[in-house]
Amino acid sequence: MSTVIQQSVQARMVASAPRMETLPATLHYDPKDPFTVRMAFPAPATLEGTEVAWEFSRELLAAGMDGAAGVGDVRVRPFGYDRTVLEFHAAEGIAMVHVRTAELRRFLGRAQDMVPVGDEHRFLDLDRGLAELLGGPC
Template sequence: MSTVIEQSVQARMVASAPRMETLPATLRYDRRDPFAVSMAFPAKATLEGADVSWEFSRELLAAGMDGAAGLGDVRIRPYGYDRTVLEFHAVEGIAMVHVRTAELRLFLERAQELVPAGDEHRFLDLDRNLTDLFDGT
């Protein structure tokens, strides 16, 4: 059984212009880091011209599809009937993308099959995490 789930999604970048650019993005879940998901964007979608990946909690993604969630760098909320808005806050500014809620739900269902919500602690490798934390000290 694979320990990683990756799912391509079409994200629509919200810009000041009335037209929204569609760009590919990849959602990723790794049961070795069971509380987190990531969303990666290709270089062409960023101001720096480099691939960018944002990591945030799986719980935040689930909550944000049903109501506004998040107070920090990542904020998620429903938008209309079938979309979810993900806001990524950085020093350079705010990136907002719309993703079809059905795609996000499918991704979370697949993650749920891999690691059921509430069982994340069973998949933590505390010895490895402590070694990583104290490595070199």
């Protein structure tokens, strides 16, 4: 039986205006996909009016709290003594959000309790993954 971790966080959207808008976001971790963290923003918080979710590695999130990490669509870096910046790069532009580092550490601690770093391979369902890749049962 698999348990999924979901944790609500308050993200602060960095905009060109001096005031940062606070918006809800949800961090999601499923041991069936043990390398991945999902961060979702609800429809009212997005320009498109639909939920937007980004998936990135748990390792990237952990590394980015202590130093700049990432070179692709998702980049993470510390900001001040108590915040972490997540940058989401898309063709439409870049969204930057600040999240309290303590909230991210708590989330990653819960994920670590469930799936220790280095043991992710034990939680992979390779048969299911191959079946999906090949389009049928193995």
